[in-house]
Amino acid sequence: AGFDHLPVHARPVSLKRAVSNIVENALHYGGDAAVSLTREGRTAVLAVEDNGPGIPDNELAEVLQPFHRLDSARARNTAGLGLGLTIVQQILHREGGALVLKNRPQGGLRVEIRLPAL
Numbered sequence: 001a002g003f004d005h006l007p008v009h010a011r012p013v014s015l016k017r018a019v020s021n022i023v024e025n026a027l028h029y030g031g032d033a034a035v036s037l038t039r040e041g042r043t044a045v046l047a048v049e050d051n052g053p054g055i056p057d058n059e060l061a062e063v064l065q066p067f068h069r070l071d072s073a074r075a076r077n078t079a080g081l082g083l084g085l086t087i088v089q090q091i092l093h094r095e096g097g098a099l100v101l102k103n104r105p106q107g108g109l110r111v112e113i114r115l116p117a118l
Helices: 012-030 072-077 084-094
Strands: 034-040 043-049 098-103 109-116
Touching: 012 043, 012 084, 012 109, 084 098, 084 109
Parallel strands: none
Antiparallel strands: 034 043, 043 109, 098 109
16 A cells, blocks of 8 residues: 655665565564555655554563564574564664554554655
8 A cells, every 4th residue: 555666765685674574574473464655744654564463562662672582482483583673673773764663453563664755
C-alpha cells in the first residue's frame, strides 16, 4: 500500500539489509508481512506489519539491545545471536533515520523504518 516509490538518501546495500531483516522477522515470528510505504512530512515511512504475537510492551525498547531475546525457548530454537534489530537500528541511525516498533491494537507488530525523504 502507499507509494510505488519514494526517494531517500541512503546506502542501498545497507537499506536492503535492514528491510530484509525486518520482513524476515515478520514472516518468521508473525507468519506474514504486509509492507506499506507512506510519507509523513519530510519522512519516508516503510512499515512492515504482521499478525503474530507482538512484543510485550515492557520489552519493546529492550529488543533493540544487543543479544536480547524475548524468551529462552526462542533463543534455543532460532538461529542468530539476537543482533538483527540492533543492526537495523544502527544502519538507520547512520542514514539519519530511526527504527520504531509498535504493537498493533488488533494484534501483531508494526515495525517502521523511518528515513528522511528527498
